[in-house]
Amino acid sequence: MKHGIIVAAAMTLMAAAPLALKSEQKTNTLEAIIGSLRSKGAYSVEAQLSVAMPQLAEDIIYGVTLHQLPTVESDTLAPAPYIVDWRREKNDNDINGFSAYYPGNHFRMQGDRLLEYHYSADTHPFGKAKGNGGVQNTAQFVNYLPVYLANDLERMSADNRYHIHMANDTLVNGKKSKVIKVVMDINGETAMEGEYVFSSPQIDPVRVTLENNPGSISEQTITVTYNPDAPLATPAPPATLDEDVLIARYPNEFATKRQSSYRLDNLAGRKLPAFESPTLSGDRYTHAQGEKFRQPVLLVFAEAEGVFTDDLVSGVREGVSQLPYPVEIVWAFADKHTDAISETVGETGVDETVLVGVKGLARDCGITELPVIVVVGTDGIVKSTSAGYNNHIASDVINMFSNLN
Numbered sequence: 115m116k117h118g119i120i121v122a123a124a125m126t127l128m129a130a131a132p133l134a135l136k137s138e139q140k141t142n143t144l145e146a147i148i149g150s151l152r153s154k155g156a157y158s159v160e161a162q163l164s165v166a167m168p169q170l171a172e173d174i175i176y177g178v179t180l181h182q183l184p185t186v187e188s189d190t191l192a193p194a195p196y197i198v199d200w201r202r203e204k205n206d207n208d209i210n211g212f213s214a215y216y217p218g219n220h221f222r223m224q225g226d227r228l229l230e231y232h233y234s235a236d237t238h239p240f241g242k243a244k245g246n247g248g249v250q251n252t253a254q255f256v257n258y259l260p261v262y263l264a265n266d267l268e269r270m271s272a273d274n275r276y277h278i279h280m281a282n283d284t285l286v287n288g289k290k291s292k293v294i295k296v297v298m299d300i301n302g303e304t305a306m307e308g309e310y311v312f313s314s315p316q317i318d319p320v321r322v323t324l325e326n327n328p329g330s331i332s333e334q335t336i337t338v339t340y341n342p343d344a345p346l347a348t349p350a351p352p353a354t355l356d357e358d359v360l361i362a363r364y365p366n367e368f369a370t371k372r373q374s375s376y377r378l379d380n381l382a383g384r385k386l387p388a389f390e391s392p393t394l395s396g397d398r399y400t401h402a403q404g405e406k407f408r409q410p411v412l413l414v415f416a417e418a419e420g421v422f423t424d425d426l427v428s429g430v431r432e433g434v435s436q437l438p439y440p441v442e443i444v445w446a447f448a449d450k451h452t453d454a455i456s457e458t459v460g461e462t463g464v465d466e467t468v469l470v471g472v473k474g475l476a477r478d479c480g481i482t483e484l485p486v487i488v489v490v491g492t493d494g495i496v497k498s499t500s501a502g503y504n505n506h507i508a509s510d511v512i513n514m515f516s517n518l519n
Contacts, residue, residue, distance in 0.1 A: 144271060147264075147267065147294070148264045148267050148268055150316075151317060152185070152193070154261065154318075155182075155184045156182065157260055158180065158181045158350040159179075159180050159342050160179055160344040160345070160346060161180060161338055162175065162178070162338070162341070163176045163255065163336065163337070163338045166334070167333065167335075168333055169331075172204075175204050176200050176201065176202055177200065177201050178198065178255050178338075180198055180258060181197040181199075181350055182194050182259045182260060182261060183195040183196060183351065183353065184353060186216075189217040191217065191233065191248065191250060191251075192251055193262065194259070196213075196214065196256060196259055197212065197348075197363075198213045199211075199212045200212065200254065211254070212367075213253035213256060214360055215253070218240075219231070220239075220240075220250040220253070222253050223367060227373055228368065228372045228373065234482055235477040235481070258319070260318075270296065275300060276296055276297065276298050277296070277297045277299065278294060278295065278296055278297075279295045280292070280295075281293040282314070286321075291313060292311075292313075292314045293311050295307075295308070295309050296309070304328055304329075305327065306326055306328075307325045307328055308323065308325070309321070309322070309323045318342065319340045320339075321337070321339050321340065323337045323338075324337075373388075373403070377480040378481055378486065378501060379480075379499070381480055381496045381499055382496050382498055383496065385403050385494055385495055386479075386488075386494055386495070387478035387479060388401060389472070389478065391446075391470070391474075391475065392469070393468055394452060394468035394469075399444075399469055404494055407491075410439070410442070410492060410518060411441070411489070411490040412444065412488075412490075412515075413446055413488040413490060414488075415447075415448065415472070415476055415487075416485040417447065417448050418447055418458045419454050419458075423458055425503070426503055426507060427458060427459060427460075429508045429511070430443065430511055433509065436508070437511075440465055441465065441515065442465045443465060444467045445459055445467070446472040446475065446476070447470050448476055449470070449471070455470060486500070487499065487500040487514070489514045489515060497514070497518055498517065500514065
């Protein structure tokens with residue numbers, strides 16, 4: 115969805131845009147608005163977002179349902195949990211999706227894929243600062259939630275490239291409102307003009323207008339109009355989100371478009387996730403989800419310098435040597451210490467492959483602790499898993515393959 119990507123990129127840019135105030139009185143007024151937005155708590159509203167560009171014959175229009183949940187004070191990754199449902203309007207194709215976040219977990223629909231990120235499995239996609247960066251804070255349309263508007267305004271107050279005019283208790287469409295107008299100046303050129311309209315005295319968002327590169331060929335105007343009187347297109351979620359709530363809310367997406375359960379104990383019976391990884395020899399090893407293997411595969415996730423890794427390697431090889439049919443051993447090392455990996459696995463056999471830096475695949479398999487053994491059938495379906503090290507790895511391997519269909 116080309117236009118959707120343009121819109122998301124533009125909105126992400128605007129979410130990072132700051133605003134400077136010129137007097138103590140205006141700072142206090144802005145601080146009051148920020149405080150009201152942050153204390154909004156549970157909040158649901160219908161909104162319409164339109165994108166106008168000179169090169170487009172007509173505006174791109176989205177319907178957006180914004181659901182904000184109460185702030186979780188202990189969460190350091192985002193200002194509040196949320197669900198954002200969106201759909202492309204005035205379009206023949208069924209283009210829609212959603213994003214959701216609860217502490218440490220983010221889900222989003224992207225095309226035909228349900229993507230998910232879990233802090234316990236991989237911290238990197240979540241960025242470093244609360245409300246700044248990370249997949250959970252840059253999802254499409256999320257920056258129009260009240261708590262994210264508060265973050266935008268706060269960031270704006272620290273940047274002297276921005277100039278502001280504030281009108282308190284003015285009338286917009288006949289209703290008492292507070293209006294914040296913003297101009298971004300870069301080297302004497304106007305790079306952005308924005309207007310934020312809030313109801314007074316409730317400080318509910320009424321309209322946000324962001325004009326990028328005004329007067330240029332790349333001019334783009336984003337207008338978000340909030341409609342609190344419209345019925346919600348999707349129901350408000352419960353006060354606490356979790357995976358079960360999302361599965362019940364989006365059963366088809368989770369059943370047919372989910373790439374991974376992200377729980378090791380749920381991996382058996384599912385297709386091995388797609389992945390691409392460098393090998394120790396410098397080649398690339400690729401697997402497409404659903405692709406078949408020429409023989410059963412034993413995936414061994416480990417770290418080269420793990421305490422029991424040497425014993426794990428010898429135990430796996432001993433077990434495989436006693437099987438009545440050939441099995442491909444794929445040594446999947448999370449680290450990239452090639453010298454240590456080479457020393458650990460030693461000389462490899464014909465049916466052995468050594469992968470390095472497979473943290474992405476480990477995450478997609480729901481692996482949070484190493485070592486882990488995963489048995490995959492020739493049909494590409496995971497048959498069984500085993501986590502942790504013990505003194506009878508060889509017999510465990512034999513037993514895991516004895517149940518192979």
